[in-house]
Amino acid sequence: MLNFDFYNPTQILFGKGRIADLNKVVPADARVLVLYGGGSIKSNGVFAEVMAALAGRTVKEFPGIEPNPSYETLMRAVEIVREEKLDFLLAVGGGSVIDGTKFVAAAANFEGEPWAILETRGRNIKQALPFGTILTLPATGSEMNNGSVITRKSLKAKMAFSSQLVFPKFSILDPAKTFTLPVRQIGNGVVDAYAHIMEQYLTYPVNAPVQDRFAEGLLLTLIEEGPKALANPEDYDVRANIMWCATLALNGLIGAGVPQDWATHMVGHELTALYGLDHAQTLAIVLPGMLRVRKESKRAKLLQYAERIWNITAGTEDARIDEAIKRTQDFFEQMGVKTRLSDYKLGSGNIDEVLQQLESHRMVALGEQRDVTLDVSRKVLELSV
Structure with missing residues (x-):
């Protein structure tokens, strides 16, 4: 730790x-x-x-x-x-x-x-x-x-x-x-909280089981309770669990004593600033590609995530990782938050503009190991089209 x-x-x-x-x-x-x-x-x-x-x-x-x-x-x-x-x-x-x-x-x-x-x-x-x-x-x-x-x-x-x-x-x-929130905001809220946890949890191991188990409990709760909130918006207990999850996801506890990423957020901020997308929409677009491109540097934690969150234990390491990322993306879609640039009428033609913004805001060495260069961000966005 x-x-x-x-x-x-x-x-x-x-x-x-x-x-x-x-x-x-x-x-x-x-x-x-x-x-x-x-x-x-x-x-x-x-x-x-x-x-x-x-x-x-x-x-x-x-x-x-x-x-x-x-x-x-x-x-x-x-x-x-x-x-x-x-x-x-x-x-x-x-x-x-x-x-x-x-x-x-x-x-x-x-x-x-x-x-x-x-x-x-x-x-x-x-x-x-x-x-x-x-x-x-x-x-x-x-x-x-x-x-x-x-x-x-x-x-x-x-x-x-x-x-x-x-x-x-x-x-x-x-x-x-929160009972009267539109469905879009319910889904956005769950995805936002989920991505916050991932930025602090899915980095590299530092022998911090307390933080890991805390983060995993929050992720599992969002996976269980999120769809219930869409199906039954006025279930008080469901909404209470989601509300407290979102608070605990970013009040400092699960990020104390562990490396933190935040590259997904930095790229997502530029998508919002340029094109007006909801914050959670940008996270749903960027996170799956960010995990795929950085699979090697995050390998140990991705395997832990696959096993503990999605119960994936069979197959090669690469197959388990790929399946865990796919299920993450599927969960965002289940919450009604689309996960590709093309879903928002954006595409390859917008990537250079995003990279220019990243460069102008000095976001050229992101991530827990400062290895998310503009070239890496380009690859992430290309996978997100």
């Missing part, structure tokens, strides 16, 4: 009816900005519950955070925070709203041009406003980590940052609030 530091101060309030507990975790004298996306929280009653729980506080609202939160939109929220002298943020939504809120928290009192936060990946953050979250779309794990990904539309750049100053103070997770 590798050396590691682990720190996670986020309080989780899990279960039915927990929005009412906002009154206990938001300071009574707070001046609050509630940030959300397209407005479904008003039609499904979540917004009314939030406002009731925040009664007595000054509350402003900021709607319209996109599925891939944009710098341009978020800077408008920053201006509201500054003008109204707001001192607490509340993200109500999925990972995009939470990621966007993290940026607003860091940018509100930032000295200089806030884009520098993204350019330095958060290393220059000296302070951030406190914030909490109410999760309505389990997928990204942003509700219990200190990472964020922001898109600047004018540059077609999707950039990540992190800082210990942007952990949520608390996150409320009520599985019942």
Whole structure:
């Protein structure tokens, strides 16, 4: 096992009816900005519950955070925070709203041009406003980590940052609030969480059985529960298991003391920035090809994955690995998330543009062993057509 530091101060309030507990975790004298996306929280009653729980506080609202939160939109929220002298943020939504809120928290009192936060990946953050979250779309794990990904539309750049100053103070997770999610978002959420686990698990062995078994348990749970969520969207226990899986997939536990990859995510970010694909769609496209191209460097873990997740024990090593990758791809398809560029009207003609973006963003040596060069990324995308 590798050396590691682990720190996670986020309080989780899990279960039915927990929005009412906002009154206990938001300071009574707070001046609050509630940030959300397209407005479904008003039609499904979540917004009314939030406002009731925040009664007595000054509350402003900021709607319209996109599925891939944009710098341009978020800077408008920053201006509201500054003008109204707001001192607490509340993200109500999925990972995009939470990621966007993290940026607003860091940018509100930032000295200089806030884009520098993204350019330095958060290393220059000296302070951030406190914030909490109410999760309505389990997928990204942003509700219990200190990472964020922001898109600047004018540059077609999707950039990540992190800082210990942007952990949520608390996150409320009520599985019942996910019952009305569209099928597409259910599938996306499961695939997103699955890919997060794979980025931390499927690298190379470092004798870390605790992390491995933890990751494998999460993967198996998503495989078991994901199709149930599509078949019976209002099964509380199924939705609870998926919600907690997505949180645990990226709260730091399974990645502590093990090598991490993230090449699939970096390539996927460029597909989103250029063509507007959902984040989970890009992961479903890139991950199978990434595993096939890098089969040798990941051989030991791929064989472990084949046996422990898919019960594949017969055949040659190569045959077992190939079958495990195929079943992974089939599972994404089962969740309604297509796995080829051609499924999204993209193809070989788009590969050079993606590679140019990777190069311009200095993504030329990715992966746990820094061996995912532009040539490797090209091969991955060619297999993904």
